[in-house]
Amino acid sequence: MSLFRRRFLQLLMGAATVPALVGRSSSAETQRQVRVATGLLAMWQSTAWLGAEAGIFGNRQIEMSLTGVAIGGPQAAAGLIRGDYEFAHTGVLPVAEEVLKGNDIVILATPTTEFPNQFIMTRREIAELAGLAGKRVGVLSETGQTSVATRIAIEKAGAVATYAPLVRFDRIYAALAAGEIDAGVLPVDLRFVGANRYGWNAFPVYEFGTPSIFAGTRKLIASDRELVMNVMRGFVETIHLFKTRPDIVVPLLARYLNIEDRKVAADLYAFHLPVFQKSPRPSLGGLQNIRDVLVTKYATAASLTEADIADASFIEQLESEGFIDRLYRDGR
Known part of the structure; x- marks a missing residue:
């Protein structure tokens, strides 16, 4: 058994309750309300929920609520475009198809690498x-x-x-x-x-070589870039929590996924741990596969680029500011 695995099990079994993160904001007056949907009920689309439950977004004066969970990738993308919510966990394919239709949706982050999930x-x-x-x-x-x-x-x-x-x-x-x-x-x-x-x-199932993504709209970016930036800071902080605090994360995700067996929850966490990216910069290496699927319906799919469907500027800014490096400094 690896040192990490032993330490992880010690933390997990010793956690009788899930500790609350310090500094959670209680001021409802200054909270910005943000709605999120997920296409799937899955660990790799849990970042928004996890950050909300752990108090990370609350610490940033964001009241994040998941108004649609496991509603399907196309439905999550369509609801985001309609304005039913501000952000969504979904797939690259629904985003690309909506963009080809002329709709406003853009990828902001890819929390994980591509893996058989x-x-x-x-x-x-x-x-x-x-x-x-x-x-x-x-x-x-x-x-x-x-x-x-x-x-x-x-x-x-x-x-x-x-x-x-x-x-x-x-x-x-x-x-x-x-x-x-x-x-x-x-x-x-x-x-x-x-x-x-x-x-x-x-x-x-290999999904075109493209991972699950976190999306918003260009309209929201143009009207309130600082809100989107703040959400992405909390998003990156939540991934840091996922990668460093199994004692907090595993009980929360077991509740979210309705997993009663603690060993199953621990094994799932260990399975997902290496695929979550410290810096979730949009990465769409399998975009050609998406083009091939969509070109029979949309001729313009042949020339679709990453810039058409993704905005990496938020994660790039966090990288250049040293925000992500500071989170993981000294092995934390």
Whole structure:
């Protein structure tokens, strides 16, 4: 067992309650209200919620509320554009498609690197993706990034399946457990649970080489850049908390993800720890894959650039100011 792992378990098991961060603001008069949505209920889209629960955004006079959780990537992007909320955790594909439609949405950060965080889970007797021919597969939506990547993976295996949009991972899990579907896409936490409990087979989904993202709008940037800058400071501080304080983070995320088994929560934290980036500068190395998917619907997708869909200036400013380096100074 590594030194980090031993220390992590000591911190976790010794934490009877989740400590509150010091200095949480109690002044409602000066708080700026900010609404956020998430496409998925997943650890890699938990940064806004975690920062709000831990008091990080409150310390910055931001009252952050999650007004839509696990509503689907396309829905999160569409709601952001409508003005239902100011920020959203979603995928690159919904953002790129909305930009190609002429809508206002922009990527501000990529909290993690790209990693296999979702899996096509099949019943025990279906040992390969080709076995899904003519079968029913549970997905989140018809057009979201995860759902499109799932369909592509199955089609590459030579199978033509039917797809049931079930909106949430927990519904996909329940439907697969009940035998209502033959397979379904699930996040890494439910991948381990399903394999252990039901003997399901797991096949990783690779989402175009682009990670999950955190987005806002150019309109908000133009009208209140300091608010966006302050949110991004809190966002980076929350990633620092995630990477350095498992005693606080693991109990919170176990509650957020409804994980009752503390060992499962600890293992999931350890799995995600290395993929969260200290500096979440927008990184879209797989953009060509996004272009290839969208060009059949939008001819202008062929010339889509990172600058069209992302604004790295906020993270770049935090880097140049030394803000991020100071957070991690002296091994904290």
